Amino acid sequence: MKPLADALNTLSRRLPEWGVWVLGLVPLVWLAGQVVSGSVLVDPVKTIEHDLGKTGLWLLFICLAIPPLRALTGVNLVRHRRAVGLLAFLYIALHLLAWIWLDMGLLIGQALADLVRRPYLFMGIAAFLMLVPLAVTSNAASIRRMGRNWRRLHLLIWPATILAVLHYLWQMKIIRTEGWIWAGILVGLLIWRLSHAKIRARR
Ligand code: HEM
Incomplete structure (x- = not known):
């Protein structure tokens, strides 16, 4: 495991921030390509909506998984x-x-009218609104200026992700296996975060 972790860490150190952006924009370019080329024949609006929501959820989870990944495997992203x-x-x-x-x-x-018809949209909106201050303060100047409050503010990623998962589960008429997997991973990440915070507090 250690040689693999070392190789991944070397790769991660060599990867510049713009490289992460290029990789992260691949799903968007792919989706745009599919829409422009007309290969999304059945309900393109739904496809666009769903693909963007799904990629956003994946990225939120990747963000939350970075600290446990480092603690458990040594891979530092x-x-x-x-x-x-x-x-x-x-x-x-x-x-x-x-x-x-x-x-x-x-x-x-x-x-x-759509908000009234589909109340799970409120959960999505609440999750989005929680992410706004995080995006606005994700720069070195804000980190310096806000000190400890920056860390506290960025804990908002947790309620935002919980609401996002509820929004995702609720929009399924019947919760599919995939939904339970997302919910299970979120519970796992939350348990890790809470136990880790307890250990740190004891130290
Ligand atoms: C953190 C914020 C959010 C996340 C992570 C998120 C994620 C998702 C995901 C994963 C889906 C299902 C995609 C699929 O089944 O493939 C979805 C569906 C949807 N979301 Fe969001 N969403 C968020 C916020 C919002 C907001 C602010 C709105 C707008 C009010 C919204 C509107 C919708 C709609 C209309 C659907 C499709 C429902 C349907 O097909 O019946 N979402 N979202």
Whole structure:
């Protein structure tokens, strides 16, 4: 395991921040390519909405998994956490934009009616709003200025991800295996985070 972790750490150190952005934008370019080439024949709006939401959720989970990955395997991707977090925010903002623009046609009345019809959208909005201050303060100047409060503020990623998973589960009419897997991984990450915080506090 150690040689693999060392190799991955070397790779991670060599990978510049723009490299993470390039990798993170691949799903977006892929989706755009599919839409432009007309290969998404069945309900392109739903496909765009779903793909953006799913990629955003993946990236949120990757962000949360970086510290336990380091503690459990020695693979250190901490320096890429900011880029991954911002990419998650970008996909989720585009997911929201796809809903309001492509799905609702920028009609406020229609959007409000949709919110009443599908209350899980509120959970998505609450999750998105929690991510806004995190994206805004994810720069060196804010970290310096806010000190300990920066860490406290960034704990918001937890309630945001919990709400995002509830939003995801609720929009399924019947929760599929995939939904239970996401929920299970989130519970695992949460347990790790809480036990880790306890150990740190004891020290
Ligand atoms: C952290 C924020 C959010 C995350 C991670 C997220 C993620 C997701 C995911 C994973 C799906 C299901 C995709 C699939 O089944 O392949 C989904 C569906 C959806 N989300 Fe979000 N979402 C978020 C916020 C929002 C917001 C702010 C809105 C807009 C109000 C929104 C509107 C929708 C809609 C309309 C659907 C499709 C539901 C359907 O097909 O019936 N989401 N979201």
